[in-house]
Structures are given as C-alpha cells and as structure tokens.
Amino acid sequence: MAQLYIHGKSYGVHSFLLQIRSLQDHKPLPGVTVGDIGPKFGYDVMDNGFLALNNVRIPRENMLMKHSRVEPDGTYVKPPSTKLAYGTMVQVRANIVMYSGVVLAKAVTIATRYSCVRRQSEMKPGHPEPQVLDYVTQQYKLFPYLAAAYAFWLTGQTMMSVYTTSSSQISKGDISVLPELHALSASLKALSSAAANVGMEECRLACGGHGYSHASGLPRLYTNATPASTAEGEHVVLMLQTARYLMKSYNQSLQGEKLAGSVAYLSGVQPVPAAGRTRNMLDLGVLCDAYRHRAARVVHETAAQLRSELQAGKDQADAWNATSVDLVKAATAHSQYFVVKNFAERLTDSTLDSSISDVLTRLCQLHALHGLVNNSGDFLEDGYLTGTDIRQARRHINALMAKLRPDAVALVDAFDFPDGILNSLLGRYDGNVYEHLLEWAKASPLNKTDVHQSYHKYLKPFLEANRAKL
C-alpha cells in the first residue's frame, strides 16, 4: 500500500505489486531496503518485515486496477464507489469471527479434557480426590467459553453466508448491502477476537501450573492467535466504525427512514415492563428481547449524549471523542445482541435431531445468561430487568452447568481436533497425560545428561575457587 501521487497531487492510499529481490541472486533490488522486524510474542514462522523504497519506479500496470485505475496519460479514474474495497474486509473479518470460535474451541477442549484427568483435593473427607471438572467453579471457568466457541462459530458461518449471498450483487456494482455488512463484521470481529483472547488465557489458567508449560499447547495457541485482536482493525477502532453506522441509522430512523435488517430494532426502544412482572429467564425469546432492549437503549442514550456534547458547543470531532467510551459500549451491546439472536435462530433449524437441539439450547441459554449476568448493570439500569430476574439468571446458570457436565467431553470431542492439530499433552484424546508429560520433559535438551555442561564450565570452577569461603 502506498500513497498514489500523479503530477504532484495525492489520490490517497492504493495497492501496488512490487518486486523486492533479484530473481538471480535474491539480493534486494537497487533502492530497496528490507529486513525482518525481530522476535515477537509468537508467530515465529511469519516473516513480518520492514521495507524502505528510495527512488524505486513501480510501473502503472503493477497497480491492482479492478476498482480504481490510472490511464497511460496519467488520468486517474475513481472507483465506482469508495466502499467497494469493504467487500474483502467483510470476508476477512467474518473469517476472524469463525477463527475466534476455533481457537476458543481448541483451548476449551484442552482444558475440559485435562479437567477430567486432573484430580485435586478431597471434596468429602475420606473420599477420593474428584475430577476437577466436578467443582462448580471449574465448570464456571470453562463452560461459558465452550458455549462462546459454538456461538462465534455459528456467527462466523452466518456472516460468511450473508457475504456469499451478497457478493454477486456487490460485484455487479450494487453495494447497497455493504454498509450494513461492514458495520456488522467490524464489531463482531472485535467482539469475538477479544473474547477469544481472554478465553484462551482463562482456559490456560484453569489448567493450573501445567497450563504454563509448553506441553499444554496453550501458550503457543495464545501467542499465535492473539494478533487477530489487533490485526485487520484494532478493537476500539472497529467498534467505533460500527458505532458510526449505529448513530447514522438511529438518526435516519428519527427522520422516518426504514432501517436495514440488523439495525431495524433501533427505530424503537421497547418500554420497560411494569414492576412485578415475572419472566422465565431461560426462555430464549425473553433473553433475545432483553439483549435487544439493552442495545437499543444504549444506542439511544449514546446518541443523546453525543447531541448534548454538540449542543454544549463542541465540534463534531471533539464531541465524538468525548462520547467515544459510550460509543464503544453501544457497538458492543449491538454485536452481543446479534450473536445471541443468531444462536437462538439457528436452533429453530428443523433438521436438527432433538437430542442435539436440546444440548445446543443449553449452550445458547448459558451463553446468553452468562453475558447477561456479567453485564447485569446494563439490563438493570433502566429497570428493564429486576434484581429478582438477575438472581433467577444466576440460579439457571448453576442448573445449566450441572446439566452440561455429563455432555462436556462429548461437546469438545465434537469439535474433532486430532491430537496432531491440538498439539497438547494435557488435551490428549486418550487422556494419558502424566506419562506423556514425563516423557516430554525427559526429552528436554537440559535433561540429555545427568550433569549439565554448565556445571563443568561455571559451577565447578566457582565452587573450587570459593570452597574455603563457603
């Protein structure tokens, strides 16, 4: 990517292809300085580099000219729409949503399997040590991420299928669906990659000290997957892109315009129900309504906040900056609603076997209830839910975990990661963890000899020289 200048005038950032090294001897071509950027947290096989060009000529034809072009005489031809480049971005971000589901699934597979092998403490005096997965606190560490892995995978699938359906339309130049898709994919990418980040580490910590060993596979999983939360759009930047679309849509609805499907709900906030009404907090309809109400309320209040900053005399940029924490919150609420609703909708698929749909329903309920309890202030702030609802939600979470416990191993086995892909001794399919941990440790270079060479090189001379003083 580089700034395109024609006759001294800048036309903005464009993509170019460029030969960097000689095909004869692989040396950098004249004017090219190139190198590796040094060691990173992980991803050692990825050759991220630096590049400087000094008086390097890039032929006009090296421009990727599908959308914007430069004629031989130097005339610049604009793309039919500046939004066309969003198409690929949407696809890449939908992929990251699925990828976030996959890395979470890997982490939770390792931690769940190991939690059935590992036994710790007497729960009851005189009884054998239980599998740590029998501790409700361990279930509470892992099952919400198990549910989230399914939720993000299903969200990514939906995103990808919407993109595929729309892409022929887009390639014909009809980009009417792009702003909505772009807004959706931005916040979902941010939401899912952040959840994967936190979740992978929670799974590692749930494996105790052994999670810290490279034998667990978890440190490497984390260091290789965490770039996804920065790359292809940083969290806050993406959430603010979505927030911009939400504010615009909300304002359009105030002017009576019809909104696109995923934001249609912004045109009205459901009223807060009368006090004393009881609800069934396990009902997915009730849960989706609660998430929708919360998203709509936060968007409305944030729009009001933005307006009041402008009315207080701030210019657009300063008002936006001053409201940005709330704007991120609004985009987060919007994307969480989408994930919950999408999960619930997928359960209505009539081809699902009822035994499958039962367990998936539990995962969906857990995902929705866990997010609700962890953000309970948002649902309580305007009285839409009550303290009684939240207490009921917490009891339901406990009950769901007990019901999911017998299916937990099957639910991670269903991800179907072979040992070679999981690359984790703790998460081995056969459960023979401790034997293999010892074998693996013995293979460490430090254990090749009974006495390490550093003894002969440093410790022995030191001891001999200082024995008198010791």
Added chain:
Amino acid sequence: MAQLYIHGKSYGVHSFLLQIRSLQDHKPLPGVTVGDIGPKFGYDVMDNGFLALNNVRIPRENMLMKHSRVEPDGTYVKPPSTKLAYGTMVQVRANIVMYSGVVLAKAVTIATRYSCVRRQSEMKPGHPEPQVLDYVTQQYKLFPYLAAAYAFWLTGQTMMSVYTTSSSQISKGDISVLPELHALSASLKALSSAAANVGMEECRLACGGHGYSHASGLPRLYTNATPASTAEGEHVVLMLQTARYLMKSYNQSLQGEKLAGSVAYLSGVQPVPAAGRTRNMLDLGVLCDAYRHRAARVVHETAAQLRSELQAGKDQADAWNATSVDLVKAATAHSQYFVVKNFAERLTDSTLDSSISDVLTRLCQLHALHGLVNNSGDFLEDGYLTGTDIRQARRHINALMAKLRPDAVALVDAFDFPDGILNSLLGRYDGNVYEHLLEWAKASPLNKTDVHQSYHKYLKPFLEANRAKL
C-alpha cells in the same frame, strides 16, 4: 515438602531439606532422579524441575523444626497451632499484592509513554495526527490500570505493615490476628494478580502491533509475571478460603459475637436509601459506603443461599460446591471494598502535599468509579444505587480522565523505573522509539546478511529445479 510417616502413621505434609547432588561431581545422589520440566511460557531462568526419591534417607535434623518436631525416639510434637504456618503465607501473599502493583506499573508506564510518542489518524481534517493518548478511548484503556497500580501498591504496603506489626505477637504464640490476616491476604493476592494479568495484556494491546514485538518488553513482562496468579494459591482456591472466613464471621455476628476489624461491617447491611435521594458519586465516602454495602449484601445473600442448599438436604461439601460461584463473588466484593477503602484512607495522611493529594485523589476516585461502573449490576441489584447514579459515575470517569491527562506521564515517571529495568523500546524515557526500533530490528540474526542462508540452501535449488514450471 513430603508426607511425614512415623512407625507407619502419617502426620501430614512437612518441609525437609535434602541434598540432591554430589558435592564432588554434581551427579544426582543414589536413589535421586531429577530433571528439568521442559520449556514454559516464560521464566526461562527458573529451573523448575521434577524429582523422584527411591529409598532415600532424610535425617530427622533436616526437618525445619521451628513449629513441629520429631524427637530422637520418634515422638511427634505438634506445632502449638496448625495456623502458625500461615504467617509466612501472609507475608508472601502481601508481597504478591505489591508485586502486582509493580508489574501493572511497568506495563502502564510503557503503554503511556508510547501513547505520547505514537500519533495516529487525523482527529480533525487538516490537523496533524494527535498523540494517541489524546483519544478518550486510549485514556480509558490505560488510566484505570494506572490507578490500579497505585491502589495495589498501597494495599500491599498496608498488608505488609499489618503483618510486621502482628508478627512479634505471632512469634510469641498469640495467633489471634492470623485468621483475619490470612483471609485478607488470600483474596487480595487473588484479586491483584488477576487484575495484573488482565492489565498487562490490555496495556500490550493498547500499543497496537508494536506491543506484540519483544522490543516492547510487554510479552516478556507478561510471561514472567503471569505465574503469580497460579502460584502460592490459585485464584478460586484463595477466594474460597476467604469466603470460608466470611461465612464463619457472618454466622458469628448472627450469634452476637464481635467481629475482627476488616469484617466488622458484616454484622449489618446498611438499608437501601429512599428513592429519589441524590448523591455525589465523586465523594470517596459515598463510594466506600457503596462498596461496603455491596460486599455486605453479597455476603448475606450468599450465606442465605448456602443455608438453603443445606436445608434442601445437601451435605456440607455439596452445598458448598453448589454455592461456590457466589462464594467467589462474595470474597471478590469483600477484597475490592478493602482496596478502595485503604486507598481512600491513605489520602487522609496529613503529611501529603496538597498538589500530590489532589492527583492521588483523582486516581482513587477513578479506581473506585471504574470498578463500580464495571460491576454496576451488583450496586443496582437491590436498588442501593440508581441508574442516575451510574450515569453520573460514567460522566465523572470521563471528566477525571481529562483531568489526569496532563499528569499521566508524570504519574508513570514517578514509578521511577530506569530503562534498564523496564527493558522496553516503546517505554524509553527519552521517547526516541522509532529510531531504536529500527536499530534493534537490524540487530536481528535474520538481518545479518542481505540474503539469508536459507535462500542458498532451499529456495535457490527449488527455483532452479522448478523454473520451467513457474
């Protein structure tokens, strides 16, 4: 540590000193198998190992016999109290609380300094790119951790001074203060190390892609400091230890007993104020009251929940397990109250210069308000705070960040980490980040030659063999 058996009877786990290797040739002594446990996430200089002993005799004198003893005739002498061993644990955990403050301080120093060097995007058309620290969202990422670093450092200091004051009492055999100290140190260690874990990674992510480079110092800071959240007591285990003390104390208060200082508040929950009352959410007294009320309420409700599980027929162990998620929540609320109250109390120190006390007050307000807004459901659940209070709290946070912005660099400079300790190019005191990043990258072994040896070894033969097909 090993099980102590005398004449076939076990007396539990005790500490022993043991010679592992020969002083002549460093070989493991007969019966000893010892080795390194293999590569880990970080901490490469720490020689964590495995050890197996087969028919190894450990002389009686090798026991650390300060408290429990074995007589030459095999008589076992119990320690005066089994709680005596807690003393050292309290000290170690208080140290981890301070250490959590220190590692957070390091991470936030790096991220804050770099956020003043790094410039990104036009905030206003035609204006230069602002320092990223001028974005309110960036302040919202970093300043709460800046405040938390001060909060945990001050908490650790208080813990340590209480321990030092009590330790002469303890060494004289008066262990009456130990249960309280133990309960406090357990949850504070869990709370602070978890916050440090999350905070270090948030600071890394707040540095964009450069946070991922080892040049930032952040990956190594994280991998070396994250063991603290597992070692010396895992998070949930520690929170449950504190919860046990909270439940016991609460039940004692029901029987009219006087409670120790840090839990005295459990003997009564303040009533929920009448509707319509307005409060100043910046007032530290108001904030401490809110945290106290929340902790007391959660402890009370959790005790009721535990009771109802027992009344439903569960035995003690199952009832405890079924309530354990709430028990962890109760211990968390208790420890958060302690940290906020301790910070507020330290500000009343009359030797503080008013300019210092002003800025520290802002940090304390931010710490308390941020925790409150992030757990707003807990404060709203029983109507103690209202939606209006929470909205006011969010506005105060925005205002506090704007006030802290000019002092941010001074507040991290005040930690006084020399460059050699911080070990971060992004966090350099002189701010010359980009020049040094390039120098550092050039020093990478991959950049020693213009053409890497892998070209000659692999790529060139491959290209020559396949050129016709390309």
